[in-house]
Amino acid sequence: MTTSGDQLSYPKDNIKVLLLEGIHETAVENFKKHHFLNIETYDVAFTEEELLEKIEDVQIIGIRSKTQLTKKVIEKASKLKAIGCFCIGTNQVDLEAAMKSGVTVFNSPYSNTRSVAELVIAEAIMLKRMIPLRDRKAHEGMWLKDATESYEVRGKNMGIVGYGHIGSQVSVLAENMGFNVLYYDTEPKLPMGNATRINSLEELLNRSDIVTLHVPGNPTTKMMMDAERISQMKKGSVLLNLSRGSVVVVNALKEALESGHLSGAGIDVFPEEPESKGDSFKTTLQNIPNVILTPHIGGSTIEAQYNIGVDVSSKLIGLIDNGTTVGSHTVPPLNLPVQKNAHRILHIHENKPGVLSEINQCISGSDINILGQYLKTNEHIGYVVLDVDKEYDDELIERMQNVKHTIKTRILY
Template identity: 35%
Template sequence: MNKILVTDGMEKNAINLLKNMGFDVEEKFYEEVELKDKIKEIDIIVVRSATKIRKNIIDEAIKTKRLKMIIRGGVGLDNIDVDFAKANGIQVRNTPMASTNAVAELVLCEMLVLARKVKIANIKLQNGIWDKKNLKGNEIMGKTLGLVGYGKIAKNIADKANKLGMNILYTDVQECIENKEGFKFTDLDEILRESDYITIHTPLTNDTRNLFDYDKFKIMKDTAFIINCARGGIIVEEDLLRAIDNNEIAGAALDCFEDEPMPMKELLINPKVSVTPHIGGSTIEAQTRIGNEIVNIIEEYLAKSMVKVL
């Protein structure tokens, strides 16, 4: 019987489907030291962002050669040493479509939170201050949205924002040939100069780590906002706070941080920074889709394995 370890949680119906398929499914989070031993006795591991599958973990799996697949419930794979796993015959899969709409809706939500000064209004009301006259916000209709990275999530956001009357700029390694809406492809500098809202949609790589530093923030409009629901580490957090404190930019919304689950306190308490604990894909609907996609991946793997045996 193939053994599956689910370390960071998974939708219950999907777990039951795997069990009904005959898999031995264990749901438990293991710290790194414990995981080094556990990884030797499982065939498939399903993780989200909390569990890190680095080279030292994969080295232990290689000793028994049982581990055949690592599945990331979500999009980003920066918590997995993908190349090393594949080089040692271990498949690495993710669920790129399942959380697309959920993340796009959160980004749109954060744009509205920033535009209407919702966090500042909440803080004032909680402190007994009715400050309606000083909470005049902005409408996003007619404003310019700049997308850094133009994958599935960014395209979803662009479509929603365009329908709400926003102008769309985007940058990526190359222009999107399927850009039927005619959104403007440009470079990062123009996005920094022209956008009222900038939202990040790149993986965390050597090229994107610390991409947004103080020099970048100084190029932005002093009325502009930046939103990161992609990965922590792309924004230099100290520089972000400095830019906000110096009125170089108007504010930010962050769903991911350099240090998770203990982000920099100064970010959390800043009234011009809207913060959430990496909940981009945390909707009931997205988790159901993620679970179903994981089951499909495992079914596909099982079918191919049976063909090889035959």
């Protein structure tokens, strides 16, 4: 067996990679560059039934936001080592099931930050100038040339709900455009530039000329912008949602727009979205003046998709080649060096007392010297990496697999 960090305990052409939903070609190129040759790509999302048919011999699967990796699918995937979410979120994956199966889940939380932030600023300007309405009238042959309800954004209050990577990037761009930036987050966040932290969501809604949402999709944010919250927004203000379709009650938003309480809205995400490009799409927000509707393309720029393809594929390759799990949402994160003249053993187990001691007994019982040992745990599972200086034997691997509470064991190189 060679000692190169690029050499696995079995050939890479036996590692099946399944990429769905038209993942950018940079991901495929990156896999091929690192000698992964068994790659299947599809431009569409798979249903649960289709996944159950394909997943059993897949070691790596890459998805975007549409494919749902359920508990049933993950439990069927007996060979699955890693899931790559080529997007910001991971809510399309049953993370608990993946963790219990020892499957590492990666995503790319920062790669399309700039793309989303730019669209927020663009829509804010367009909506405060009533451009969607004037554009529609021009297409219909009406010359609507006046300054009615048309405002500059300079000096207006931009209210950002959720001050994470995208929210803070919006903050920087908005301040450069002349906005007064206000933000609210459930966790303490230091302001960028001259942004002002607001202590309550109600106050932010009351004061903001434009409210933009950048929150995760979870039970605490589900339908957070309901009729009551929307009524707290400043009269004549604008609501932007480029985060998750579950956070806004669209019927309540429609009523606020039609009553004139809000002057406009920009919506990129919806409670229910079509599966594929070109499919029919319906929403109650269609055909309302001064509303921008976009098909979940906040992060869909050439630059963002390129960066996501490189970022997530590199994390997946790092896991297979080296055992590195930095950025994982399931297996505890370890940044591992390449160890020459050694063999690497990966052991994922339930986080229970005595497991590490039993692992060490397996090694010492085989008269093998440990050159390096790395351990990281979370609340539920532990990840141990051992670099040893002698040839391992099948008995050692069998003993490691039989350690109590073991989830997965793998010989890397």
